[in-house]
Amino acid sequence: MKKKYAGAVLAMGMFLALALEGCGGTEAAEDAGSGGNEGNVQKEETSGNEESGENIFxxxxxxxxxxEDVTQEIFGQSKLTMINIWGTFCGPCIQEMPDLGEISRSYDSGEFQMIGLISDVTETGDSKAQEIVQSTQADYTHLVASPDIQRKVLSRVSVVPTTIFVDSEGxxxxxxxxxxxxxxxxxxxxEDLRSEVQ
Known part of the structure; x- marks a missing residue:
């Protein structure tokens, strides 16, 4: 009886850890991916096959x-860019957005900028995404999942939120x-990463 109880508690703990940590993949990412694991972002502080210095965009x-139209030149506006990949369906994504908005407002834009990348929105003006951005005061730039971004970035992401940092060259x-x-x-x-790009 104790073993069954311990197993149930362990299973519930693992479920809660995953639920609080992040959400599963996205429709846009699944459509863009080939179905394999190559390059998937792993939990913790690793990004699978992605390496520091790689220009994944x-x-x-x-x-x-x-x-508004955007190209890779957006990264040249700041020494360090934080790209937070999130989904409108993802509770942990939305929960951290007020903090991300505060962080974004606390830096000079030439030193640090934040960009949201909405993994499950492919059209501009999406009302649900706009409502989330407004209600969380995450008033930084948010990109929708263009075909380029789906193919180059979202196909490599298996959980949201996923966050990557890039320098002024991407x-x-x-x-x-x-x-x-x-x-x-x-x-x-x-702060640690800003010291790497100074």
């Missing part, structure tokens, strides 16, 4: 949630991060 064209800095973090944890990570 390359040249791309996309639109912001508000309909090269990845440090590791990828799967799952949400506290404001304090993100601030510490950002």
């Amino acid at each position: 390359g040249e791309f064209e996309a639109k912001t949630l508000d309909g 090269n990845q800095v440090g590791e990828g991060y799967a799952g949400s973090r506290s404001k304090e944890e993100w601030t510490s990570i950002i």
Whole structure:
């Protein structure tokens, strides 16, 4: 009887850890991927086959949630860019967005900028995404999942939120991060990575 109880408690603990950490893959990512595991982002502080210095975005064209055209040149606006990949269906993603908004507002944009990448939205003006951004005060730039981004980035992501950092040329800095973090944890990570791109 005790073994059954212990097993049930362990299973429930694992379920809660996954539920609180992040959400499963996205429709856009599944459509863009080939079905294999190559390059998938793993939980913890690793991004699978992605390495620091790799330019995973390359040249791309996309639109912001508000309909503005964006290319890879957006990364040149700041020394360090935090790209938070999130989904409108993902509770942990939405829960961390108020903190991400505060972090974004606390830095000079030439030193650090934040970009949201909405994994499950492919059209500009999506009302659910706009409502989430407004209600969480995550008032930084949010990109929708263009075909370029689906193919080059989202096909490599297996959980949201996933966060990566890039320098002004779009090269990845440090590791990828799967799952949400506290404001304090993100601030510490950002400060460490800012010292790498100075």
